[in-house]
Amino acid sequence: MTNSIAEFEHDSKAIFVIGSNTTACHPLIASRIIQAKENGAKLIVADPRNIQLARLADLSVNHRLGSDVALLNGMMHVIIRNQWHHPDYIADRCEDFDAFKAVIDTYTPKRVSDITGVDPEDIIRMAELYSQNAPAALLYAMGITQHTTGVDNVKSCCNLAMLxxxxxxxxxxxxxxxxxxxxQGACDMGGLPNVFTGYQPVSDPGVNKKFSDAWGVALSSTPGLTITDMIEAIDQKKIKAMYIIGENPKLSDPDWNHLNHALKKLEFLLVQDIFLSETAQSADVIFASAALGERDGTFTNTERRCMRARKAQDPVGNTLPDWQIISRLSTAMGYAMDYDSAEEIFDEITGLTEKSYGGMTYERLGINGLQWPCPGPDHPGTPYLHKEPFARGKGKFHAIEYKDPAELACAEYPFLLTTGRMFAHFHTGTMTRVSRHLDVEQKTGYVEIHPDDAMRIKVKSNDPVLLTSRRGQMEVPARITTDVMPGNLFLPIHFGENPTNILTSSNAFDPLAKIPEFKVGAVRIERLIQ
Incomplete structure (x- = not known):
């Protein structure tokens, strides 16, 4: 996030939420949005489903799945046409506006309405509410990123904010x-295939030498593989072993059949987790990890705030904190890691990540933590970014054309499926489904279907239905609701008995970020006779 969570409540005059079911997936942030609305901020919501937050909005729209670029371009067309943009800001702080404007000029409200299904008057009103109530915060989540055009979607959000x-x-x-x-913290710490900590490129000779010298080894300057690429590499027998820490790809990665086929080709699978996840059940070796309250360390949250986690009790049984497991394994494999504490590791992090973490220490983090960049010991941290010139100098406008999703509805697969979370469970349910209080809220998977569609295929609530895509099929109970639009279906991702990723595609992903298109896929739905 460029800004801080508290700003939404106290400083934002408008909040635009797109591609985020915030009350279900980020309830604490949703509470800030609700408070902001009570304080007089305008609230705009754009989502293919009728999410809870839409009921509080000054304006909410349901755009077609995968049409985010068109909707955002349509808003920007209206803003420029009505001279609601900020030409001085653009001239002083941005570049490539003319090429961007040439594309935006073609996205009239009528054209955008034809693509998105949103009424032209609503597009105009969205543009007015966002542009005429400054400052305006734009919030998004995986409804923006999990598309074949995920990078384009994010760039379009940036275009709108700069405009x-x-x-x-x-x-x-x-x-x-x-x-x-x-x-955020995992990315900051180099949990991406092309960077060290602080987004320092592995391919940069100076950066590579800095880390090679610090660790006493010659490090590769070749970027690694994304998860999407790893699965293909396993399938091609280019990867023979895999070490998975705190991840459950058997439910979280797309195309269950293809994934399982690939994982069976591994010669060795090691999983490190706190519970026996679906993936861990397939492992050759399992390392039992200590849980959050059983270890010291730091986390960096969505607003770039690095905070300490303090051990409340000793680990149970033979479990160990992750850093100790990794250190022991590394030492056993020939590279000695002899850290004495999590704090010692943090000190190494700050020494090698000077621009963003350089001014942080355990003592300075205290209770509330610090927001990066915090480059020096007297720096207070940074509540919001880019107050001064952008890191690249000037903010770049990108001319983005709308592209269809990889799959559209057709005669064989007449419905569009989207996936996501529901309020009671988290991600693949590894933690929440072992909680009796949360599990009782929702014990099984389900598929949401609009009443008109349910009537047409003669399905009633809780009737078992068969969902089929080009990848596979699954049975699941039906839930009839107007939360989805006619022609759309929604599946939550938490349930191993009804694994959503049987249906999702591993071949449809963003070409740059390699994020799979979990938010749009073509399926058919059939009633099963009881």
Whole structure:
């Protein structure tokens, strides 16, 4: 996030939520949005489903699955046409506006309505609410990123925020809501295939030498593989062993049949987790990891805030904190890791990640933590980014054309399926489904279907139905609701008995980020005779 969570409540005059079921997936942030609305902020919601937050919105729209670029381009067309943009900000702080504008000029409300299904008057009203109530914060989640055009979607969000001068101001910004408590921290620490900590490129000779010298080894300058690429590499027998830490790809990765076929080709699978997940059940060796309250360390959350986690009790049984397991394994394999504590590791992090973490220490983190960048010991941390010039100098406008999703409805597969979370469970349910209190809220998977579609195929609530895609098929109970639009279906991702990823595609992914298109896929639905 470029900005801080507290700003939504106190400083934002408008909040635009797109591709995020915030009350179900990020309830604490949703509470800030609700409070902001009570404080007078305008709320705009764009989502293919009728999410809870839409009921509080000044304006909510249901755009067609995968049509985010067109909707955002349509808003920007209206903003420029009505001169609601910020030409001085654009001239001073941005570049490539003319090429961007030439594309945006073609996205009239009528054209965008034909693509998105959103009424032209609503597109105009969305543009007005966002541009005329500054500062305006834009919030998005995986409804924006999990598409074959995920990078284009994010760039379009950035275009809109820059167009209205909402980047580098308190209460504004572009704010991706991270899906787990340390997604931001994992990326910051080099949990990406092409960078070391702090997004320092492995291919940069100076950076590579810095880390090679620090660790006393010659490090490769070749970027590694994304998860999507790893599965293909296993299938081609280019990867023979895999070490999975705190991940459950048997439910979270697309195309269950293809994934299982690939995993069976591994000569060795090692899984490190706190519970026996579906993936761990297939492992050759399992390392039992200590849980959150049983270890010290740090997390960096969605607003770039690095915070300490303090051990409340000793680990149970023979479990160990992750850093100790990794250190012992590394030492056994020939590279000695002899850290004495998590704090010692954090000190190494700050020493090698000077620009963002350099000023942090355990003592300085205290209770509330610090937001990066925090480059020096006297730096207070950074509540919002880009107050000064952008890191690249000027903000770049991108001319983005709309592209269809990889799959559209057709005669054989007449419905479009989207996937996501529901309020009671988290991700693949590894933790929440072992909680009796949460499991009782929802014990099985289900598919949401609009009443008109249910009537047409003669399905009633809780009737078993068969869902079929080009990858496979699964049985699941039906839930009839107007939360989905006619022609659309929704599946939650949490249930191993009804694994959503049997239906999703591993061949449809963003060409740059390699994120699979979990949010759109063509399926058919059939009633099963009881």
């Amino acid at each position: 209205c001068g909402n980047v580098g101001v308190k209460g504004g910004g572009i704010n991706p809501l991270r899906g787990q408590n340390n997604v």
